[in-house]
Amino acid sequence: MPAFLSIPPLANERWIIHGFSTAEMGSMGITNAPDPQKVTENRRRFARSMHVPPEAITVAGAVHGAEIARVDRPVPLVREVDGLVTDRPEVALFATFADCLPLIAYDPEQRAAGLAHAGWRGTEAGIARNLVAALKREYGSRAEDLRVGIGPGICGRCYEVGPEFAERFPTEMLRPGADGKLLLDLAEANRQQFLALGVLPRRIRVHSLCTFESDRLFSHRRLPDGSRFAALVAVR
Numbered sequence: 001m002p003a004f005l006s007i008p009p010l011a012n013e014r015w016i017i018h019g020f021s022t023a024e025m026g027s028m029g030i031t032n033a034p035d036p037q038k039v040t041e042n043r044r045r046f047a048r049s050m051h052v053p054p055e056a057i058t059v060a061g062a063v064h065g066a067e068i069a070r071v072d073r074p075v076p077l078v079r080e081v082d083g084l085v086t087d088r089p090e091v092a093l094f095a096t097f098a099d100c101l102p103l104i105a106y107d108p109e110q111r112a113a114g115l116a117h118a119g120w121r122g123t124e125a126g127i128a129r130n131l132v133a134a135l136k137r138e139y140g141s142r143a144e145d146l147r148v149g150i151g152p153g154i155c156g157r158c159y160e161v162g163p164e165f166a167e168r169f170p171t172e173m174l175r176p177g178a179d180g181k182l183l184l185d186l187a188e189a190n191r192q193q194f195l196a197l198g199v200l201p202r203r204i205r206v207h208s209l210c211t212f213e214s215d216r217l218f219s220h221r222r223l224p225d226g227s228r229f230a231a232l233v234a235v236r
């Protein structure tokens, strides 16, 4: 089994397990998969490579919204949400991506963690804010205790959006691109949301790999064939 990717400072945290699958491990996306059975097997192998029992996998349905749900026991799928939080070691939070950003937040004090799926819609709707709010509401987490990991996903040099995004996002998250298009820095937009709620700058790490540039990960923009990589987060 090829090694999964992780975000270095989070990987050193004692009470959380997290990782991202690579293209080498196969697609983790069930929707539109030609062979869903194979995807299920890929997911199970990925979990086992992290020493997480496959039965723990609890998938966030991901509808490009900003809703976060609390999970207290493993269930195959939580519909209509783009983020999950838990403090139960028997639950492995799981979501799939192909350019959208995984957001991971972990509270070592309450030993609670969250995973969210942030595309431009979820980011505009405040999914990073909602993730922090859910940890606070459900577990009493304080923003200043949180460790945050952002990405991998499409980077600010590659994510072309239309000129209408000038009205959706603050100018400092946008740069001029080719042909009147704009380039959106989704990681920075989410980082700003975490900072605004009091997460400490040194505790927010952005994964450097860009899905559009690296063929180690799937990218919808590069190859829109339904392939997805996965993020898995579990507290020990």
Ligand SMILES: [Zn+2]
Pocket (backbone or CB within 6 Å): 154, 155, 156, 157, 158, 159, 210, 211, 212, 213
């Ligand atoms: Zn890029």
